[in-house]
Amino acid sequence: MSDQASNSAQLLTLTRAARLVGVSRGALQKKIKNGDLPTFEGMVKPEDLMRAYPNTRLEDTSVIEHFAHIKDEAFAHRMRERLLPEPEVLAERLAGLGRELARTKALVERYKTITDWLYDKFNAYEKTGGAEARAIMGPLKLWLRHELEKESGSDDLQSLVVKESFLRLMTAHVRLLPSHREFFVEGSDSILDAALRAGVSLRYGCSNGNCGLCKARVASGKTLPVRHHDYVFSDAEKNQGYVLLCSNTAVSDLEIEAEEIGGARDIPKQEIAARVKKIDRLGDDMALLHLQTPRTKRLQFLAGQSVTLETGNGADAEYPVASCPCDDRNLQFHVRRIPGERLADYVFRKLKNGDIVSLSGPQGDFTLREDSPHSLLFLAHGNGFAPVKSLIEHAMARDTAETLHLYWLAGKDGHYLNNLCRAWADALDNFQYTPLTAEASKAGTALKQVGKDHPDLAGFDVYAAGPAPFLTAVRKFLRDSKFPEDRLVTTRVDG
Numbered sequence: 001m002s003d004q005a006s007n008s009a010q011l012l013t014l015t016r017a018a019r020l021v022g023v024s025r026g027a028l029q030k031k032i033k034n035g036d037l038p039t040f041e042g043m044v045k046p047e048d049l050m051r052a053y054p055n056t057r058l059e060d061t062s063v064i065e066h067f068a069h070i071k072d073e074a075f076a077h078r079m080r081e082r083l084l085p086e087p088e089v090l091a092e093r094l095a096g097l098g099r100e101l102a103r104t105k106a107l108v109e110r111y112k113t114i115t116d117w118l119y120d121k122f123n124a125y126e127k128t129g130g131a132e133a134r135a136i137m138g139p140l141k142l143w144l145r146h147e148l149e150k151e152s153g154s155d156d157l158q159s160l161v162v163k164e165s166f167l168r169l170m171t172a173h174v175r176l177l178p179s180h181r182e183f184f185v186e187g188s189d190s191i192l193d194a195a196l197r198a199g200v201s202l203r204y205g206c207s208n209g210n211c212g213l214c215k216a217r218v219a220s221g222k223t224l225p226v227r228h229h230d231y232v233f234s235d236a237e238k239n240q241g242y243v244l245l246c247s248n249t250a251v252s253d254l255e256i257e258a259e260e261i262g263g264a265r266d267i268p269k270q271e272i273a274a275r276v277k278k279i280d281r282l283g284d285d286m287a288l289l290h291l292q293t294p295r296t297k298r299l300q301f302l303a304g305q306s307v308t309l310e311t312g313n314g315a316d317a318e319y320p321v322a323s324c325p326c327d328d329r330n331l332q333f334h335v336r337r338i339p340g341e342r343l344a345d346y347v348f349r350k351l352k353n354g355d356i357v358s359l360s361g362p363q364g365d366f367t368l369r370e371d372s373p374h375s376l377l378f379l380a381h382g383n384g385f386a387p388v389k390s391l392i393e394h395a396m397a398r399d400t401a402e403t404l405h406l407y408w409l410a411g412k413d414g415h416y417l418n419n420l421c422r423a424w425a426d427a428l429d430n431f432q433y434t435p436l437t438a439e440a441s442k443a444g445t446a447l448k449q450v451g452k453d454h455p456d457l458a459g460f461d462v463y464a465a466g467p468a469p470f471l472t473a474v475r476k477f478l479r480d481s482k483f484p485e486d487r488l489v490t491t492r493v494d495g
């Protein structure tokens with residue numbers, strides 16, 4: 001009884017519950033929608049979670065990191081050192097867990113006293129109450145003993161609680177108000193970095209403690225500065241609990257009133273001098289350009305948007321960003337060599353590591369509908385894969401879509417990142433990848449495969465990127481499938 005009481009009191013957020021059993025939030029939401037997992041004000045009980053996922057291997061200590069790990073495996077470029085939280089943060093969290101343990105122990109003692117008292121009363125009544133009392137008290141005592149033993153024998157439930165405590169020691173959970181978006185802060189990450197990594201678009205500017213654009217009010221919980229900042233708060237702001245999200249980490253679970261980016265229109269135009277980090281050749285005419293922005297000037301953009309690049313020869317051209325905002329200062333572009341295209345020519349012949357490439361933007365509204373409840377269908381042709389890749393990585397970081405299915409119709413350069421797509425499909429249960437091949441004029445025929453796999457598209461939002469004829473074929477295919485036009489988002493990518 002005592003274990004049950006302490007466990008029931010500990011409700012889990014969906015983000016934390018998904019981590020504990022190693023599934024995506026989308027998968028958890030599906031269980032909730034199907035009535036297989038009850039929720040209480042958006043949270044779940046550990047015992048209900050165990051019932052919904054009876055086969056979770058809790059004895060395997062890797063389960064907590066399972067989902068994050070496979071995502072990192074799939075995003076090889078995003079592998080990063082997993083740092084421990086600062087000693088000060090760890091000490092604070094340990095003290096918090098210690099306090100909780102003390103409270104739980106006191107509660108257990110109280111329950112034990114009550115059950116002992118009850119048992120004694122049952123005994124006394126059984127002895128003095130005659131045949132009728134014996135007939136009632138005997139089974140009642142048996143039931144009480146059985147219930148007490150049953151709960152103390154639930155190893156998996158206890159294991160879940162232990163892992164939950166470990167997770168709380170290593171990470172802090174953040175809930176944003178009023179949106180109720182959630183994410184974890186790991187290691188010594190700033191709250192802003194953790195939010196961006198989780199695909200949450202917060203308002204910010206310098207990311208360096210100067211501009212004050214990332215300031216937010218801590219409604220509950222404790223933060224700790226991770227860097228010095230020059231921005232000066234007014235006394236009123238200090239009293240109300242304002243902090244800079246770019247300069248503080250989370251010591252405990254937090255609730256924060258923060259300004260989130262509502263859409264592309266909320267992002268200011270920026271001009272940034274980035275450096276070439278690497279250029280990978282993905283084929284005779286396809287290059288993967290890796291740029292890195294300065295530490296003090298990260299590009300703010302939404303997944304799926306484009307920027308204008310300008311190289312040393314004065315050539316400029318617009319390219320979709322092929323990475324997601326969750327990838328820190330790293331940006332990727334798929335540059336296709338096209339006769340007469342000066343920027344691409346320069347990338348292939350002259351550009352080298354360390355060179356400066358100027359960025360301006362972002363532009364475009366090929367962005368994810370963040371609050372849509374639908375699964376995601378991505379249709380890409382050729383290097384229309386670039387903005388689609390950005391959206392997919394963002395959706396994976398957000399971890400809220402039930403399923404994602406990518407159809408990639410090869411262009412002149414084939415499926416130039418086929419292995420990456422296969423790695424995603426291998427690593428993530430809710431991601432499917434179908435490479436398609438067809439002559440450019442036969443895109444409509446290739447799209448029939450989508451109809452075969454998904455005769456009913458009602459549960460999807462569709463994102464399509466590629467040259468104009470491909471987009472025309474997509475529109476026709478969806479019209480024929482009676483798909484609502486307002487759930488299709490497109491962007492034209494030539495080349």
Ligand code: FES
Nearest residue numbers: 205206207212246
């Ligand atoms: S983003 Fe400028 S102070 Fe935080």
